[in-house]
Amino acid sequence: MNRPSPPSAPAALPLSRLLAHTADAVQAVRAGQSLNDALAACPAEARPGTQALSFQVLRSLGRAQALRERLAKRAPAAWVDALLLSALGLAWDAEAAPYAEHTLVDQAVEAVKQRERAQAPFVNAVLRRFLRERDDLVRATDGDAVARWNHPGWWIKRLRRDWPPHWQTLLAVNNERPPMTLRVHARRGTPQGYQHRLQEAGLGGRIVGPHAIRLDAPVAVNRLPGFADGDVSVQDLAAQWAAPLLVGSGAQALPAGARVLDACAAPGGKTAHLLELADLDVLALDSDAARLARVGETLARIGLQAELKTADARDPASFWDGRLFDAILMDAPCSASGIVRRHPDVRWLRRDSDIEALATIQRDMLHALWPLLKPGGRLLYCTCSVFRAEGEQQIDAFLQRASDAHGLPSPGHALPVPHNGTAAVVSGTETAAHDGFFYAVLHKRPA
């Protein structure tokens, strides 16, 4: 059997310990904490292995929950439940299991012995029964949509409504491992030149965009030639469409020195790309000071500058000096439903009601920022969401309200493209794997 490679971890680290940390992370996500925050609490030496296992468990959590409910009607205490779910999530599909299923079960029982000894016989009994009855149990859960697709029911319902021909592809893409795509610093070199540097470093990659290279396999950034010097950054292919859309080309290109507001800038991927492409006077805002600090770090690494301010973009009085902007990038806070491959916890953390709440923030922000744009200027609205309420419906409603706005040709909803690159492209011509985004370029009529 072709098993995926087990997560790399120091040889001295027993699997039982990684499983215990994975259960901690899964328990935290089920209690509403982000996986990033949960992993920050994991000891450094166990973090890479725990992260790899947690990602796989969260991509199988719907199935694991359905199996656990059949094996034990009453949920045990939160951590023991999270451990059971971790073992079931890793073992249920023999093809995808990172370790032999008996090893997983033995080590899960060992983990519970270390922390909740009295629960060990129960965990042992549940998991041994799972091994005996696996095929029947898996078949019995196949009809449960949450188990089948590993997403909450409301999410599946929303995608079915928003994307009748594509919803199954969208759910399947979310359970893939994400591609790793690089953006070559446009002032420092070309993708062709950087591809050679990669080859010299023993790495393979394919050119997939004007500045984009998709690596054959993800690697740690410290293995990328020139990363520390800013020659290259990590950025999804569809995220790389934002800066060229705002900067424009030919007669439509922003002039040197154009004043640009990047209203939701952190961690700074799109700010950096804007500055790599053109000489712009950029004000980069974010309401989260800690995240905004990362914009500063990114710009220092690539050797370019912008003015940074912590502020709520819905409150111009708190950041605006009264000078109109030539262009505004509004990369709005959103559900992140287009980048679930990279953040497998997101689907379990969000609630259906969050989508309306986020759409209200987006609407208010558009309303607040539009008056800051010069007549004749453009605003790029984007979200990394596949939900229509955060994309097309938001912009249609805005265009109804704002009589001086009209939409320019834009990608609209670009649904995530899987690794085989064949499906789910609604607009645009890109076929290489990328995340899901929505883009609308709005033009303000001259007065």
Ligand SMILES: C[S@@+](CC[C@H](N)C(=O)[O-])C[C@H]1O[C@@H](n2cnc3c(N)ncnc32)[C@H](O)[C@@H]1O
């Ligand atoms: C999708 S992320 C932006 C990603 C960024 N443009 C990039 O390419 O790296 C959205 C950002 O909006 C920020 N944000 C949320 N509410 C905000 C508000 N009211 N005003 C300004 N920024 C806000 C969040 O802190 C988050 O960093």
